[in-house]
Amino acid sequence: MSACSPMADLATPRIADPSEASLVAVAYSGGRDSTALLHATARQARALNDAGASLQVLALHVHHGLNTCADDWLAHCESQCETWAQAGLPIRFRSARLEGRPAAGQSVEAWARDGRHAALAAMSAQAGANLLLLAHHQRDQAETLLLQGLRGAGVAGLAGMPAQQWREGLCWARPWLDLPREALEAYVRAHQLTHIDDDSNGDPRFARNRLRLSVWPALLEAFPQAEASLAQAARWAQQSLALQQEVAAEDLRRLLSINGLAVTELLALSPARASNALRAWLALQSGRPAPASLLQRLMRELPACKVGAWCCGAGELRLYRGRLQWRVRASEVAAAEASALTTTEIDLSALGYHPLPAWHGGWQVDPVASGGLACDRLKNLQMRARQGGEQFQLKPAGTLRSLKKVYQEQGIPAWQRRGPLLFAGDTLIFVPGLGLDARFSAAAGEPQVSLAWHEMAGDERA
Known part of the structure; x- marks a missing residue:
């Protein structure tokens, strides 16, 4: 109904x-x-x-x-x-x-x-x-x-x-x-x-x-x-709440990107509007209203911060390069555990989700028309933890550079540099947070798929 x-x-x-x-x-x-x-x-x-x-x-x-x-x-x-x-x-x-x-x-x-x-x-x-x-x-x-x-x-x-x-x-x-x-x-x-x-x-x-x-x-x-x-009076408050939510949704469309919430642009809003947008964003991230004390602290501390971390519910807020992000705190433990894992052989030739509980995540494989990996290259792959010294090419016309350097140039914070690296033999072909190495993009018209690594939330790991 x-x-x-x-x-x-x-x-x-x-x-x-x-x-x-x-x-x-x-x-x-x-x-x-x-x-x-x-x-x-x-x-x-x-x-x-x-x-x-x-x-x-x-x-x-x-x-x-x-x-x-x-x-x-x-x-x-x-x-x-x-x-x-x-x-x-x-x-x-x-x-x-x-x-x-x-x-x-x-x-x-x-x-x-x-x-x-x-x-x-x-x-x-x-x-x-x-x-x-x-x-x-x-x-x-x-x-x-x-x-x-x-x-x-x-x-x-x-x-x-x-x-x-x-x-x-x-x-x-x-x-x-x-x-x-x-x-x-x-x-x-x-x-x-x-x-x-x-x-x-x-x-x-x-x-x-x-x-x-x-x-x-x-x-x-x-x-x-x-x-x-x-x-x-409650009905009038409901109208006011609806208006706040509409304004927050409009502001967040301009403030959000894949790298998080733009703090400089947020603070350019009036204090009431910035607080409203921040409150709505925190609720979206953590699934529950943020404490008023946290909102007040963020509004007070963000203008003077370049980096920072704040506890927020079951997760943690991190400020990096002008962007605020929320992460589940348990991911720190997951990353440490994953780094101790040895090479894992994997076949990703089947579409859909491939869970890897030992790595605290899984691969999502979906068909795409362009920009993906050729379907005939999905077998006999290996997952490895980052060791340092890996080489990666971000763009088709780019050059092969150290993975660390590419991370830095793209502004990927340390807590997003998680998840296993995907290799074909000894060659790195996919990096969570960056995507497919440009050298391995499928040719036009060739059957191909997109890859994505999804880290499990804390309750999924429990």
Whole structure:
């Protein structure tokens, strides 16, 4: 299902483009809100099926293993779905159990949230669903904005939860963000739905619970419109965030190259715009938002730096020749291990990916029309670690020069000079970071392929 706006209101929910739909997933904890959403979605799916559609609803339950009642909750949810299915609602049930416990220093809330999101995404993918509905409502959105504000969050945090968001082919949709909590309570009463009451919701150790138990009653008494107003503020923040992202994308198109982020050009922007672009780039590199302290440090130190290194998440930022790059720190260990390897014979005559775990990477072989290596030269090749003294010719009309010199002239930093060198006999023919030796380019019209060395990320090596 490609659309992400399945319901317009609680009383008469709608699933957009039902002709395209076959499966809609719903995150189902068994609590009041998710029970209402699952029931309303299934009722509409049945109505659409009566009109000729073929739609199934998949209830996804995550067993966190944190509460002594978790097994009972799982049994309740499975039983409820079975009862509804027997009553004619097109519902299927699937569950997953989280393994392990929070790491040292990690909050239970963060661990449970990350694990739940991963489990929901995995179950959706396994079932073939590309739409996942979440039961967050207006009060949840208002609480999120308040909590983020109290943590000193920027626009991204104050934007709260998006109504819809695509992540790796799955649309996470919150169709009831504009509905007050009271509307869901009324729906549950009207349909006499049974649901779970999680006793941990009264535990004041958790920040959201403290907000609900202590702050909300007084806030609503003083400002009855607080919930709607704060949710509206989150929508304005979402617009501001979208604008920031558009500006960052435009700036990065000019600042980025294969060698990294151009620092001089970055710092030529206004401080706010430079920080915005840097923040977006760091998120792209590491896969998560960069700490504000790192952004502030970079903006303070980069103007005076010619070389430098900064820790960033699971990786490291390096400044070299005016370019900033991010690398996984574990590559240092991989490079040291690879340098100790002896010559490895390899046949690259088959297209596709050739993994070499011992070298912490693999070769990608793809057909090309020009500029590649002749297909009849792909057998009987050797991989070797760099020893020094190797000769390489970068351009067809160039001269044979030391590999070290070519690296320096092309501005290839030391941390990009990794990966095995590829030889045919005693002749170096391919260098990661530089490409094919110009003397060995295939003739025009000759069947040929491109070669690329891909270093494994840390989690691939684990």
